[in-house]
Amino acid sequence: MLHNICAEIGAKRNSPQALWLSLRNFAVANCVRSQSGLLRDVEDFCFAIFDCLEPNVSQDVREQRMIHVGALAVSLNLRIVDTGRRLTASDNAFLVKWNVVAGTSMVAMRQPNPEFGSILSVFASFDLELRLVNDPEQVLAIWLYTLYSTIYASAFGTIPAGVLGIASLGVGLVAVEGESYKVSDIGGLTC
Secondary structure (H helix, E strand, O other): OHHHHHHHHHHOOOOHHHHHHHHHHHHHHHOOOOOOOHHHHHHHHHHHHHHHOOOOOOHHHHHHHHHHHHHHHHHHHHHHHHHHHOOOHHHHHHHHHHHHHHHHHHHHHOOOOOOHHHHHHHHHHHHHHHOOOOOHHHHHHHHHHHHHHHHHHHHHOOOOOHHHHHHHHHHHHHHHHHHHHHHHHHOOOOO
16 A cells, blocks of 8 residues: 555656545545544544645635534544543553654655655554554544644644634543543542
């Protein structure tokens, strides 16, 4: 799959609209869509961000797409925080490693004349390592949400939903903290 992506980038490097369309079609064709749940909603979020990045669309269309991304982000923030709270050490280790790899790769892609084949080759073991975590579907959902939020922030200079996104993430953190206190209080323990 990585080879096909690199070939598309190489072939359409000088045609941003054709490259975007080709990569979007490739993503749709190779995405195993979840039936429901967090991963399915995160996949919708990722495709919405991808659509925001389409070159040559009017500012009005881009703004409408960004509003849609914001609405998806606000509805996902609480769920992402709650899911993250339940991850195991191996799940979290995977997320740390692959967030660093993705961040490093994004920086490398911004350099003049990047070699996409070598940059993307580091993702060759992603699927195998993902299968080794305790909850691959939830880990993948969180990783994709983080990756696409970072791509969005890099492209537009703000996180999805801007201040509202930050507020909803804060509400998610507070709700999770409040929930953990309530659970511990039930057992007579105090935090």
